[in-house]
Amino acid sequence: MQPPLIVILNGPNLNLLGTRQPHLYGSATLDDVEALCVDTAEEFGLAVDFRQTNAEGELVTWVQECRGRARGIIINPAGYTTTSIALLDALLASDLPVIEVHITNIHRREEFRQHSYVSKAATGVIAGLGVEGYALAMRAMAGIIAEGRA
Ligand code: CA2
Numbered sequence: 001m002q003p004p005l006i007v008i009l010n011g012p013n014l015n016l017l018g019t020r021q022p023h024l025y026g027s028a029t030l031d032d033v034e035a036l037c038v039d040t041a042e043e044f045g046l047a048v049d050f051r052q053t054n055a056e057g058e059l060v061t062w063v064q065e066c067r068g069r070a071r072g073i074i075i076n077p078a079g080y081t082t083t084s085i086a087l088l089d090a091l092l093a094s095d096l097p098v099i100e101v102h103i104t105n106i107h108r109r110e111e112f113r114q115h116s117y118v119s120k121a122a123t124g125v126i127a128g129l130g131v132e133g134y135a136l137a138m139r140a141m142a143g144i145i146a147e148g149r150a
Contacts, residue, residue, distance in 0.1 A: 003047045004071035004145050006138065008037055009062055010052035011078030017103075017131075025103050028131045040135045044142035056080055056087065063090035072097045072141045074134065081106070081116045091121035097144045099137040102127040 010030065018029035028036075034050040041048040049070070053059055059080065066073055073096050080087050081102070091098050098121050105128025106113040119125055124140060126133040 003041075003045050005047045005049060005069065006041065006072045006074060006141055007062070007066050007070040008034075008048055008050045008134065009059060009073065009075045009077075010050075011059060011076060011080045012054040012056075014076060014078050015052050015054070026130050033131045033134055036131060037134050037138060040138040044138060046138065046142060046145075048138075056084055059084075060086050060090045063087065063094055066094050066096055070096060071145050072099070074099045074101060074137045074141060075118065076101045076103070076134075077116075077118045081118050082113060083117070085117055088117040088121055091118065097123045097141065099123060099141055100125045101133045101137050103130055103133060104128060 015030055017025055018027050018032065030052055037048050037050055051062060053062070059077070063073065073091065073094060075098060077084065077087060077100065100116065100118050100122040107127065116125070123144060126137055129136060
């Protein structure tokens with residue numbers, strides 16, 4: 001039997017991780033984050049499909065494609081967190097458990113970062129724990145799937 005697939009989606013500018021603003025986002029690159037997620041997936045008997053895009057429409061399409069294919073979505077929507085009703089609608093329509101991850105604690109940053117449309121579709125939100133938040137989200141998703149709750 002195939003391990004349950006978790007799709008991990010990353011929004012705009014996260015391709016710059018580890019190359020700029022390390023005081024905010026740390027020194028790990030997006031490739032490092034993918035490796036962390038692959039390792040964590042192995043630990044919990046999951047498979048991962050890890051992606052990043054700068055395009056809102058592509059993110060929406062990828063969420064739509066999760067239906068019937070994936071068992072859960074972990075998403076760092078980055079700049080689309082606070083703007084994208086289209087992304088929220090796609091996540092709601094996916095009927096999958098969603099965990100929202102932010103590397104930084106958006107609640108202690110500028111006010112404009114503190115409202116999330118995506119949270120309306122999220123089972124849980126992890127913010128402020130650096131890239132380790134992705135591994136914690138994987139662990140939480142493994143529990144959600146094992147217990148059959150969403
Ligand atoms: O804390 C997070 O993970 C954010 O989702 C990151 C977004 C920001 O718009 C959100 O408010 C919080 C920004 C992603 C840009 O990432 C960069 C990484 C390194 C260098 C430059 C940008």
